[in-house]
Amino acid sequence: ETGVTQTPRHLVMGMTNKKSLKCEQHLGHNAMYWYKQSAKKPLELMFVYSLEERVENNSVPSRFSPECPNSSHLFLHLHTLQPEDSALYLCASSQDPGELFFGEGSRLTVL
């Protein structure tokens, strides 16, 4: 399998649930990213990881918790989310500072 794979593709959760989004890249890249895209809004950069270390956290609420156990995997742990957190969550990777390769995204709905 090649490219950037995100699971699940669709997720529905209640505000009190805890869930995780998973991203896996098979490109040998050294940087991974989480983006959020709400309806009719630009992509928002959430987190940046380089060589498994978080290098940027763009004022994201603590109910979003990223984890990067190795250079190929990236998780976004979700807990006590709000309905306004419903969005398309996109994972990307790059061989920094090269072009970004995106996954298909995880469509999250918070009830």
Add this chain to the structure above:
Amino acid sequence: LAKTTQPISMDSYEGQEVNITCSHNNIATNDYITWYQQFPSQGPRFIIQGYKTKVTNEVASLFIPADRKSSTLSLPRVSLSDTAVYYCLVGFNYGGSQGNLIFGKGTKLSVKP
């Protein structure tokens, strides 16, 4: 962080050449210009990247004037499948400006039959 300005939307017809211009007046010396394409409910896809003059690949051309304060993405003979949002990004690496990671509102291109 170099700010970019693009038209919100553009309309075209199949077979036409489409030119989308991006303004980036405060581009830095080390910054590259990168364009991405995004279809609904999908992640953006890299189209082309350049530093100066002209770059061409199998999909598009990128024209950058000498002052580098703007750039133009040229899509030759568009088809209905080119209907998408096109983003212009300016930057070098995340440790610096993060510019090449920040997406603006993009240009929504609608291609009509």
